[in-house]
Amino acid sequence: MAGDRAALVGSGMALIGLASLAATRFKQQATSRLAGTRRQSAALIGTSDQLDPDAAVHAARRLNRAAGVLAASVLADSAVEHYRGQFHNNAMFTPLVTASLSLAVSAHGNADKRPLAHHARDAVYLLAAATGLVGTVFHSYNVLSKPGGLTWQNLFYSAPLGAPAALSLSGATGFLAERVRDTPPGMPPTIAGVAAGRVVGVATSVGLLGTMGEAGLLHFRGNYQNPFMYVPVSLPPFAAVALGLAALGRTGQRSRWTRALLRLTAAMGYAGAGFHLRGVARQMGGWRNWSQNILNGPPVPAPPSFTGLAMAGLAALGLLEDHPDD
Known part of the structure; x- marks a missing residue:
């Protein structure tokens, strides 16, 4: 009996030892798999230690600053153009109000360092985007309702089709800014999972191409009498394509050429305003007749819209470089 009990005890101890060994082995394998999964996740999206918590x-x-530059351009341009139209439709006051609000909330967003989206800014940006879309419908109706409909004459001298779109771009840029801001600490910024x-x-990139189309139409009306008038229809397409390729291609790499093209586009916007000021000064009477010449000369506030879009493009490049997803 004593021998049987000793055998049973020995067998029990052996079973306990085997069970302990199996549990230890299972734990080691599980830990190894978990570590591998964490390394893979870190390689894909980075870890909280690798990501700057203030980067988003x-x-x-x-992006708030870019939206503000676009809003300022729209505010000044629509004020001049709608004043020339004598505000014959009360709706012509709307873009002045919404562009002013977009400019104000953009300044607020630029000063705000909190990592949370702001509901009031969101509402204003969405309102600005919607106002731009409605304005495009109004301007399209203005062109098509003229005798002859969609003709070069009506496109040249009726309500500019592309002008309200700049307000939509301001609203869209600001809305995207709030989505980027609303990123959990330590996580890469995403919008709708992308x-x-x-x-x-x-x-x-799409916005740059659309703005280039509007500039091309008006410069075609001016018969490209100054060689510099070709720049807004030649430089932005290269910047737009380069940015689009960077956005759709491999991330995490510095795009020096794309950055250079966007910076040149931003500078071109300010330079374009200077050229338009010169165009106003060359009108009959010059600046002594400013109240007439500003209305009939080249639109001074329009070119900086390129600057605003280039600023948004540079922000996008920064996001692509700092937060690779492949």
């Missing part, structure tokens, strides 16, 4: 807010503020840099880059 910094990118959002850059890397924020890709979304902002593609949207900005």
